[in-house]
Amino acid sequence: MHSGKTDLLKEVATYYSEKLAEHGVTPRGVDWNGEESQFVRFEQLCKIVDPALLTFSLTDLGCGYGALYDFLVAKHPTFSYLGVDVSAEMAAAAGSRIQSATARLLTASKPDVVNDYSVASGIFNVRLKRTDVEWYDYLQETLDVLDKSSRLGFSFNCLTSYSDEDKKRDYLYYADPCRIFDFCKRRYSSQVALLHDYGLYEFTILVRK
Secondary structure, three states, rough: OOOHHHHHHHHHHHHHHHHHHHHOOOOOHHOOOOOOHHHHHHHHHHHHOOOOOOEEEEEEEEEOOHHHHHHHHHHHOOEEEEEEEHHHHHHHHHHHOOOOOOEEEOOOOOOOEEEEEEEEEEOOOEEEOOHHHHHHHHHOOOOHHHHHHHEEEEEEEEEEOOOOHHOOOOEEEEHHHHHHHHHHHHHOOOOEEEEOOOOOOOEEEEEEO
């Protein structure tokens, strides 16, 4: 990993570790507004999972304190879970909450196994002082990781460039949904969905293999 990427990930890890220290194991601890929007977000991301499957394996890249695991448990009786986070404090918080023989937590920038699905929620939002070009490069590299570590498909979300100008913040990254959709369609699969109709200033993309 080149030094620029290493520095970027250190900045992100520090940012989220500080949020966790400040707000604890809550949506605000992973820099989200609240539980209601978090639930809506997870509903979109988990549309990647085929409901006909009796069991599946899933990687949660940027797992935070493991809130997605709670959402999955309520809907799917049997699955295996890998939570990955660049923040050691986040991974530790998730590990202390999730007590299951079929769940594992990893402090890293990418998973160490290939699972059926991979999900990434919120990891492309906080760019801090990085430029649009630097952050888009990081986004593309990370989508490659999601693709390579997923057998059946992956999903992720981004803040949308269609957000109201007066609501935008300069330390956040607002992606062009059309550009990201086109990138995924050309690079990963012919089966790509863009979800931009669920009431939040963001969009979700599903890539089915």
